[in-house]
Amino acid sequence: MYKLLLCVRYLRTRYIALASIISVTLGVATMIVVNAVMQGFSHEMLDRMHDIGSDISVTGLGLDGFPDPEWHMNRIREVAGDDIEAMTSIVVVPAAISFQFNGQWITRHIDLVGIDAATHADVSNIGRFLQHPENRKQLSFLLRESGYDTRDHEGGADAKERLGLSPAGWEYRRQRAAWNQTRPQRDVMPEDVPAAADAGDDGAPPPDLFAAGRPPEAANVFDPAKQQNVGVVLGMALASIRDKEGVAHFMIRPGDDVRITFPTAGTPPQAMSDTFTVVDFYESKMSDFDSKFVAMPIKKLQELRGMIDPLTGVGNVTSIRVRLKPGRDLNDVRDKIQAAFPMPAPVRVSTWRDQQAPILAAVEMETVILNILLFMIIAVAGFGIVSTFFMIVVEKTRDIGILKSLGASGRGIAGIFVAYGFSLGTVGSLAGMGLGLLFVHYINEIAGWLGMLTGRELFDPAVYFFHEIPTIVHPFTVSWIVGGALVIAVLASVLPAIRAAMLHPVEALRHE
Amino acid sequence: MSNVEIQSSKSKTRGKVPGPHIKLPKSAKSPDAASAIAGSELAAVDLYKSYRKGHNEIPVLRGVNLRVGPGEMLAIVGQSGSGKSTLLHLLGTLDAPDSGEVYFEENRIDNLPSAGRDVLRNKHFGMIFQFYHLLPELTTLENVLMPLMIAQGVLRYRFCKQKNVRQAKHLLDMVGLSHRLKHKPSELSGGEMQRAAIARALVAEPDVLLADEPTGNLDKTTGEEILALLRSLNDERNLTIVMVTHDGAIARQADRTVVLVDGVVQEA
Numbered sequence: 115m116y117k118l119l120l121c122v123r124y125l126r127t128r129y130i131a132l133a134s135i136i137s138v139t140l141g142v143a144t145m146i147v148v149n150a151v152m153q154g155f156s157h158e159m160l161d162r163m164h165d166i167g168s169d170i171s172v173t174g175l176g177l178d179g180f181p182d183p184e185w186h187m188n189r190i191r192e193v194a195g196d197d198i199e200a201m202t203s204i205v206v207v208p209a210a211i212s213f214q215f216n217g218q219w220i221t222r223h224i225d226l227v228g229i230d231a232a233t234h235a236d237v238s239n240i241g242r243f244l245q246h247p248e249n250r251k252q253l254s255f256l257l258r259e260s261g262y263d264t265r266d267h268e269g270g271a272d273a274k275e276r277l278g279l280s281p282a283g284w285e286y287r288r289q290r291a292a293w294n295q296t297r298p299q300r301d302v303m304p305e306d307v308p309a310a311a312d313a314g315d316d317g318a319p320p321p322d323l324f325a326a327g328r329p330p331e332a333a334n335v336f337d338p339a340k341q342q343n344v345g346v347v348l349g350m351a352l353a354s355i356r357d358k359e360g361v362a363h364f365m366i367r368p369g370d371d372v373r374i375t376f377p378t379a380g381t382p383p384q385a386m387s388d389t390f391t392v393v394d395f396y397e398s399k400m401s402d403f404d405s406k407f408v409a410m411p412i413k414k415l416q417e418l419r420g421m422i423d424p425l426t427g428v429g430n431v432t433s434i435r436v437r438l439k440p441g442r443d444l445n446d447v448r449d450k451i452q453a454a455f456p457m458p459a460p461v462r463v464s465t466w467r468d469q470q471a472p473i474l475a476a477v478e479m480e481t482v483i484l485n486i487l488l489f490m491i492i493a494v495a496g497f498g499i500v501s502t503f504f505m506i507v508v509e510k511t512r513d514i515g516i517l518k519s520l521g522a523s524g525r526g527i528a529g530i531f532v533a534y535g536f537s538l539g540t541v542g543s544l545a546g547m548g549l550g551l552l553f554v555h556y557i558n559e560i561a562g563w564l565g566m567l568t569g570r571e572l573f574d575p576a577v578y579f580f581h582e583i584p585t586i587v588h589p590f591t592v593s594w595i596v597g598g599a600l601v602i603a604v605l606a607s608v609l610p611a612i613r614a615a616m617l618h619p620v621e622a623l624r625h626e
Numbered sequence: 627m628s629n630v631e632i633q634s635s636k637s638k639t640r641g642k643v644p645g646p647h648i649k650l651p652k653s654a655k656s657p658d659a660a661s662a663i664a665g666s667e668l669a670a671v672d673l674y675k676s677y678r679k680g681h682n683e684i685p686v687l688r689g690v691n692l693r694v695g696p697g698e699m700l701a702i703v704g705q706s707g708s709g710k711s712t713l714l715h716l717l718g719t720l721d722a723p724d725s726g727e728v729y730f731e732e733n734r735i736d737n738l739p740s741a742g743r744d745v746l747r748n749k750h751f752g753m754i755f756q757f758y759h760l761l762p763e764l765t766t767l768e769n770v771l772m773p774l775m776i777a778q779g780v781l782r783y784r785f786c787k788q789k790n791v792r793q794a795k796h797l798l799d800m801v802g803l804s805h806r807l808k809h810k811p812s813e814l815s816g817g818e819m820q821r822a823a824i825a826r827a828l829v830a831e832p833d834v835l836l837a838d839e840p841t842g843n844l845d846k847t848t849g850e851e852i853l854a855l856l857r858s859l860n861d862e863r864n865l866t867i868v869m870v871t872h873d874g875a876i877a878r879q880a881d882r883t884v885v886l887v888d889g890v891v892q893e894a
Contacts, residue, residue, distance in 0.1 A: 115780050517761075517772075519747060520747065520748060521745065521746075521747040522776045524740065618721075
């Protein structure tokens, strides 16, 4: 009983010990904040990676893909039908995209992905990143009339207006076609000139081009004001440049035509080039993805690349994407499917996590190292407790002698100080938990406030793409941190407690 | 006391080996010793104790023999530095002798394991000191309750709390401190602190009260009051008291006085 009483009394009278516990409080708070932000970031990132990809991919070994996707899908359904929600096939090839901006042709490297607009949405959530509300419901490669979001629909309430997306769609395409007719055809690619500008073969366009240049009765002539090429969906970062404020400046808009060059199937591959019409942008906010992928209808891509078997009319695909029913174990299903295609089969089965393994490993590594470093801060705080406690033991030497003369055992005396350390640890780590959770809760307000104070935006949306700092608080992580801090506080009090227990009663009583 | 069976575990528990300059004591309970301790409440047989200062051994006690009968009030006098306090600490098992034996109710206690000595100090000995030695963080009442708190765990203390508090209040009433229950030691006068210390020493109903210069830090009148209190405890409760003092006038109040000279006890 005396242990409790004295422990409580010391707690209330020794504020220096509370000061030593502040370091534990701060350490715990820091760890909670850092873990919440790290987990928030990585969760957001993984979520987007997952939405862009699919649960499981069955991928061919080469660019030419593997034949008869239907047979493969049936085979997959045979071995893992219960686990599978939906499947779709895609073709992925490296390609180059060219478009004109400010009178200059810009060419960029991309991955051209042929998707089946009807079934792709069953497998991947990439639709949620599109800019046109209708496309988010059901993707279509036909250009929409207008109505593209001029606000980032995932950007929160204070997202900046994107003037570049209005006008867009047919509205914009017609304006542009009309504008093009009023001026010399210098932004047309060289190959287009013979087809589109046959009328003006004498070099300088005649002044009455607008009136007479395009005979309306020529039905086979492509009319950009009324017709579109095959539609493509571009990544936001391919189409726009961000400035320091995070405002996107568009180089192309939905309704513009672009030229894409890609290799044909067969050996050796030939360069194949065609004109496409941009119908929408996707924005996953992960610049790696947003500057890389361009989606188009799979049938058209198979046709252009010559992947369709002329006898059966079935096209090769490079990959089959599979979505699992919720709650199924990714690796388990992957292994089942892989077993159905034993080694010499020209397909590899991988989960989306396998595909992102390097970045997942990096994030995990970062988290572990950061936690070790931060935990060392708490350990340092532990040494602070050790020295404070030694001071208190020295200060209380006579009291310890008195207690021993009254029959208190060494173990009981040690118990006072360990209980004292435990209660201080509890106070410190719980206060740290409160502080940390409060900080996490108001982290965006704090970041904004600090930004105002220092005149520098701490969380720059131009850099991070998220409109606010994502945080996730895992109760498990929090309890682990609080428990760890408690253990350190108790361990730190053990040494001084042992010293107190070993004091000789007579010498302790004589202590001045 | 039921600790007789632990008597043979001397070196294991003490860890202190007699220095080479000291004559090895006779084996325990020699016929002499047996007759010396027979019927005694507290007895010391051939106690040796020295302190080490640097390279020098300073012998303090050189073969002390002492016998305190039940209900006796004994005063030990001697000059400062003569080893009176050391002797009292040895009797109270706060310290262990280099050689020699201490008996309580004819049971050897100086070689008990520390847990046994803790129980002894808690339940059978009450101690008061020159500087009162109250715990500064606690109130008078809590200080008096302390031996009971040490003896009882949290649950048992809660269970017995009313009885404990009643007993402590009764003792504080007896020493005349019933109006000071909630005061901290720093708010009490020297005499009041010593009264509180006496109440604390008595709360566990000990068999022996060991007093180390109980009046040494008090003015004459207050000292006499304290002494009268001890005297009445001895008379009314038949409490065995061993009191150490350097003041012959105070020692005269005791039933018997012994003098500690050159590390040896002589009857006065």
